[in-house]
Amino acid sequence: MAEDKEAIVQVKHLKQYFNIGKPNEVKAVDDVSFNIYKGETFGLVGESGSGKSTTGRSIIRLYDPTSGQIMFNGKDISKIKSHGPQMKKFRREMQMIFQDPYASLNPRMKVKDIIAEGLDVHGLVKNDDERDKRVRELLDMVHLNPEHMTRYPYEFSGGQRQRIGIARALAVDPQFIIADEPISALDVSIQAQVVNLMQDIQKEQGLTYMFIAHDLSMVKYISDRIAVMYQGKIVELADADEIYSHPLHPYTKSLLSAIPVPDPEIEKTRQRIDFDHKSSFHKGQKLQEVIPGHFLYCDDTKAATFK
Amino acid sequence: MDKILEVKDLHVNFATYNGTVQAIRGVNFDLSAGETLAIVGESGSGKSITVRSILQLLAKNADINKGTILYHGEDLLKKSKKEMDNIRGNKISMIFQDPMTSLDPTMTIGKQVAEPLLIHNKVSKKEALGRAEEVLRLVGIPNPKERMNDYPHQFSGGQRQRIVIAIAIVDYPEILIADEPTTALDVTVQAQIIDLLKELQQKIGTAIIFITHDLGVVAGIADRVAVMYAGKFVEYGSVDEVFYNPQHPYTWGLLDSMPTLDTSEDDHLNSIPGTPPNLLDPPKGDAFAPRNEYAMQIDLEEQPPFFKISKTHYAATWLLHPDAPKVTPPKGIQKRFEKFKKLGDSK
Numbered sequence: 001m002a003e004d005k006e007a008i009v010q011v012k013h014l015k016q017y018f019n020i021g022k023p024n025e026v027k028a029v030d031d032v033s034f035n036i037y038k039g040e041t042f043g044l045v046g047e048s049g050s051g052k053s054t055t056g057r058s059i060i061r062l063y064d065p066t067s068g069q070i071m072f073n074g075k076d077i078s079k080i081k082s083h084g085p086q087m088k089k090f091r092r093e094m095q096m097i098f099q100d101p102y103a104s105l106n107p108r109m110k111v112k113d114i115i116a117e118g119l120d121v122h123g124l125v126k127n128d129d130e131r132d133k134r135v136r137e138l139l140d141m142v143h144l145n146p147e148h149m150t151r152y153p154y155e156f157s158g159g160q161r162q163r164i165g166i167a168r169a170l171a172v173d174p175q176f177i178i179a180d181e182p183i184s185a186l187d188v189s190i191q192a193q194v195v196n197l198m199q200d201i202q203k204e205q206g207l208t209y210m211f212i213a214h215d216l217s218m219v220k221y222i223s224d225r226i227a228v229m230y231q232g233k234i235v236e237l238a239d240a241d242e243i244y245s246h247p248l249h250p251y252t253k254s255l256l257s258a259i260p261v262p263d264p265e266i267e268k269t270r271q272r273i274d275f276d277h278k279s280s281f282h283k284g285q286k287l288q289e290v291i292p293g294h295f296l297y298c299d300d301t302k303a304a305t306f307k
Numbered sequence: 308m309d310k311i312l313e314v315k316d317l318h319v320n321f322a323t324y325n326g327t328v329q330a331i332r333g334v335n336f337d338l339s340a341g342e343t344l345a346i347v348g349e350s351g352s353g354k355s356i357t358v359r360s361i362l363q364l365l366a367k368n369a370d371i372n373k374g375t376i377l378y379h380g381e382d383l384l385k386k387s388k389k390e391m392d393n394i395r396g397n398k399i400s401m402i403f404q405d406p407m408t409s410l411d412p413t414m415t416i417g418k419q420v421a422e423p424l425l426i427h428n429k430v431s432k433k434e435a436l437g438r439a440e441e442v443l444r445l446v447g448i449p450n451p452k453e454r455m456n457d458y459p460h461q462f463s464g465g466q467r468q469r470i471v472i473a474i475a476i477v478d479y480p481e482i483l484i485a486d487e488p489t490t491a492l493d494v495t496v497q498a499q500i501i502d503l504l505k506e507l508q509q510k511i512g513t514a515i516i517f518i519t520h521d522l523g524v525v526a527g528i529a530d531r532v533a534v535m536y537a538g539k540f541v542e543y544g545s546v547d548e549v550f551y552n553p554q555h556p557y558t559w560g561l562l563d564s565m566p567t568l569d570t571s572e573d574d575h576l577n578s579i580p581g582t583p584p585n586l587l588d589p590p591k592g593d594a595f596a597p598r599n600e601y602a603m604q605i606d607l608e609e610q611p612p613f614f615k616i617s618k619t620h621y622a623a624t625w626l627l628h629p630d631a632p633k634v635t636p637p638k639g640i641q642k643r644f645e646k647f648k649k650l651g652d653s654k
Contacts, residue, residue, distance in 0.1 A: 047493035048464075157582050187349040188520055192564035192578035199575075214493065217523075221566035221576070258498040260523025262565055264546045265646070267527035272498050 007071075008176055008208050009036040009059065014068035014078075016051075016058045028054040030232035031068070033287065036176075041202070041209040043223030043240065045216055045255075051232040052212050056178045059210070060096050061087070072176070092122050095169035099181035101161035105153040111164055112149035115139070118172040138167040142197060159190035163197065170201065178210045183218065195222055216259050220244055228252045231277075234287055237295040248296045251275050311481060311514060312338040312361070317374035319356055319365070326587045330356050332538040334374075338482065343508065343515040345525040345546075347561070348535035351583055354518045357535070358484045361516075362395050396423040400475040404487040406467035410459040416443070417455030420473045427478065442473045445510075446503060465496035472503065479511050486518045501528055522561060526550055531619070534558050537584050537594035544620030551647035553640060554614075554622035556602075557595045563639045577637055593625070601626060601634050 016029035029051045036042040046052040058065050061077065070078040072094065080086040095118075098104035105114055112135045116125070125131040136146040142163040153161055162182060169177055179198070183191040195218065202209060213219045219226060220240050227237040228251065236249040247253045254275035261267060284299040290306040319331035331353045338344055348354045359365050361376055361383065376383040378399070383391070395401075400423070403409040411419060420439035424430050430438070436455070443451035446469040448462075459467055468488060475483055485504065489497040501524065508515060517528055525532055526546065533543040534557065542555040553559055560579040581598040584590050590597070596606035605611075605625050614627035625631055635641075 189564050189579035192576035217566050258494040260527055262522035262526050264526045264550050
């Protein structure tokens with residue numbers, strides 16, 4: 001990646017363990033490092049249990065990281081206190097869009113109160129008129145009818161609810177948004193609507209996205225760079241096109257070979273590549289840049305073969 | 308080929324608090340021995356209700372108020388409850404979407420797989436358990452003999468779906484209905500399950516009705532495809548016809564709103580605007596018309612009949628009427644047409 005790009009998020013040796021010291025200890029995120037640059041969309045893909053959502057949740061500090069650093073605009077945010085003023089400031093700058101548009105909106109709140117909650121918490125509006133005006137603006141931005149601001153979530157479809165979730169995230173003018181599987185729960189015809197909307201808003205507002213997903217074709221479409229996660233580790237990280245045209249890690253190859261393509265001829269000739277976990281992970285491996293901009297989880301001997 | 312199942316003019320209504328939902332509004336299709344028919348559609352399009360009607364596994368407020376479902380020429384809708392019990396899980400069986408909820412958590416998997424055989428009273432318990440073990444091996448559960456005594460929670464999601472499949476095929480059904488069997492699974496596991504279904508189909512000759520919203524999965528498994536929208540089929544044909552020569556604007560929209568691996572970020576995705584209609588009060592004309600950029604006046608007034616494109620390929624859109632103006636489909640679809648030409652030339 002070009003040196004002149006400015007990192008908005010730098011994750012350094014992040015570990016997120018659960019049930020530490022108990023027999024059921026889980027190393028959900030196990031020593032992960034990467035940068036996210038201003039204005040880009042960083043895709044994080046992996047299968048269930050790979051640690052991709054946990055990574056997102058640790059970055060936005062829904063969890064207290066076990067160890068490692070998370071730098072946001074150059075400041076370490078991995079240890080700031082949960083309820084202090086620093087956290088409040090940080091929460092304004094980083095927002096999240098959740099997977100399930102049914103579970104992530106409070107059914108007892110009106111849409112305008114859901115969207116304006118952040119405005120209230122951060123004292124961004126002076127009075128009700130200003131508050132309503134801002135909510136209207138936001139609804140308009142996500143192509144929802146501002147007249148519907150007094151309705152409740154159940155009156156909206158899945159795609160519309162996800163737009164409400166996006167409006168809520170945008171309300172506090174964040175710089176960085178983590179979208180955790182924002183379209184997985186939506187129908188195919190609605191997915192494209194939401195993805196197009198997210199891209200338009202990104203262009204207008206110069207936002208940076210981290211897009212977490214298991215739908216690999218959509219991730220490739222929306223992301224500038226992609227990291228592939230497996231068992232708590234990033235096994236490969238590169239430009240979106242590069243990772244699809246030249247996958248290096250056997251797990252990435254296996255994952256790509258499993259994507260169903262809506263084309264019968266391609267499907268007829270598809271060769272599935274199996275991935276053997278045991279033969280692929282051993283000591284002495286780390287994520288290293290083997291080709292400029294292309295990172296691979298491997299040992300030094302393997303890395304030397306690319307020189 | 309032998310038609311083993313024929314569904315004719317199926318209508319299903321649901322009585323709800325808000326009124327009558329016309330969930331299925333006249334569906335016709337048939338199934339031949341050993342083939343795979345995929346029914347594609349979005350949530351609420353009626354694909355699950357269509358196949359659940361075959362086995363009469365509908366909610367209490369459902370009413371199949373019109374139509375026939377002929378299985379080897381006999382109308383399943385006229386069968387008694389007891390007769391249906393004999394068909395379900397025996398001649399026609401079903402795999403459900405969620406492997407977490409379709410297994411009994413308190414029963415060993417060996418017993419669960421053997422259960423259909425015991426219920427249909429054909430074999431001794433010992434024989435049934437022997438057969439269960441054999442089928443578990445067939446679906447790829449390692450060490451089936453030892454694992455017969457384990458409970459569902461001791462298996463991974465992919466393994467549980469294999470067990471669900473084992474239950475469905477233990478009696479070598481003639482028809483297997485798979486309702487989104489891979490939607491809850493990771494892509495690598497999904498690929499394994501699809502390969503397994505294809506392999507089993509070859510071994511035991513079962514016909515499969517496969518329901519999904521994922522066109523990628525359809526391309527890999529189907530012989531024939533039916534596209535469903537708002538309680539009706541809008542297009543059906545062979546897998547090549549529907550993927551390379553689609554004619555209904557809804558099929559165009561579905562195929563075009565998915566990025567392929569060579570869609571670049573500079574292209575805007577072609578989204579289908581709006582949302583599906585409310586089936587409490589279905590539209591008078593073509594239900595897709597309000598979301599259809601190619602819609603004509605007649606689409607709003609009158610439902611299009613099926614127009615024949617080939618012996619096997621039909622689509623319900625007024626665009627196929629001889630008097631309709633010629634329209635230019637989206638770019639991605641034109642590329643598919645080119646492929647269809649090449650396929651035709653090579654044949």
